[in-house]
Amino acid sequence: MKLRILLLSALCLVVSSFGQKKTKYESFKNELSQKKYSSEVVLDKALNYSSHNDIYVSELIDACRFFSSDRRKYRICVNAYPRVIDKRNFFQVYDLFNSFSLAMKLYHNTQANQSAISQINYPNVDYYHGLTTNACNRPMADFQFRNMYNEVRNRRNYNIRSIKQFISNNCLSTRQIMKLTETLQSERDRFELLQFAFPYSFDLENFYYTEQLINDNFLKQRLIRFIDREIAQMNNNSGFNDCRPLSQSEYDYVLKSIQDERFSKERLKLAKQHIERNCFSIQRIRAIVKEFSFDKDKLELLKLSYQNCPNKEQFYKLKETLSFSRHKREFDQFLLNR
Known part of the structure; x- marks a missing residue:
């Protein structure tokens, strides 16, 4: 009798779970x-x-x-x-x-590349506590990456250039960069993309995992030497030693303190103090500069923030914060002199 009741209960549970799945x-x-x-x-x-x-x-x-x-x-x-x-x-x-x-x-x-995918050892970003930069302080969520990854791959002009564009506009984990790189057939294209993608990786010290995507021994060794050189340079970079990267909560406090200043003169003075003492990424500099109305003040802050910006190669993107041609030309000249 007890066995019959147990079997009936199990059957009801299976039917119930199927019903929920079907209902959804x-x-x-x-x-x-x-x-x-x-x-x-x-x-x-x-x-x-x-x-x-x-x-x-x-x-x-x-x-x-x-x-x-x-x-x-x-x-x-x-x-x-x-x-x-x-x-x-x-x-x-x-x-x-x-x-x-x-x-x-x-x-x-889908099915054809499952055997190849299973042989790749991907790094886990969840417990990463190694070297990072302000340029990439939080990797894209996996569900968001999947959606954008599929969108990029479905473009008619899908190639290494479109992948670079996608990478340059986002902060990614090494695993996500590896997934994008795997779609390229040429090993030279893979090598080129991995060199380009390094600054946009959150877990920089996991980037050594990417060597699995290169079979050619010459290119593999070049990639490893490149990663060694970049990490050593970042560890020894005086720009990182002279300024202090901020956590997200600290940065939020800095931005709010600037916003709370009623007078533009005091707001500018406070912004300068923070910029001189800390490292700010392109995105964070842009947010600070947009708190000011006059191009003159914006340009002064941009020039001051350049020294401690970790991703200087993208500094030209901040030109869009300026409104007048005269100040834009001065900004261009400033970058040329550097």
Whole structure:
């Protein structure tokens, strides 16, 4: 009797959990069916759902039927693959495509490269406490990276240049940089991209993991020497020793103290004091400078902040904070003299 009750309880639990799973997908499916949404909104909802929820192949096929475009089906399937529960059935998805080339591209970017991916040892950024810079003080969240990664890869002009552009506008973990680098076939392109990406990595001392992506021994040794040289230079850089990097809470306090000053003269004086004593990234300098209305004050702060800025190669981007051509020319001349 007890065994029968136990078996019935277990069966109810299985049915209940299946019902919850089905209910969640059915709710999503009903939302896709709403005619009030445009095709772009429906696509965004499908990408968002597949990024944050486990999904069966049958459900993925069902969701793809809402789209006539093979390119949109491809985006959803690539995005959903990491969360697919029954990957052994993923081959059924290829029948959805009229375009053979997109079906093959889907295969190569999902099932075909799983064996290669499993051989790569990726660093864990969660417990990293090594060398960092103000230019990259918090890596992008993984779910956000996945969405942007898929968006970048689906561009028609996807190449090393578009990857560089994506990297230069974000702070990434070494693992995320490795994922982007893996999409390149040429080892020289990979080597070039890794050199470019180094300053945009949060966990700099984990960057040695990237050597796994280079098979050519000559290029591998060049990469290792490059990382050695960059880390040694950053450790010995007087700019980092002469100024003190701020935590996010400290920086928030500095910015608020500047904002709270009622008189522009005192606000400028306080900003100068903080800039002289601390290291500020491009993003943080921009935020401080935008607290001032006059180009003259902005230019004075920009010149003062250059010395302690850790990512000077991007300092030219701050030109946009100035309004008048005369001050922009003076800013350009200042950089040329440096």
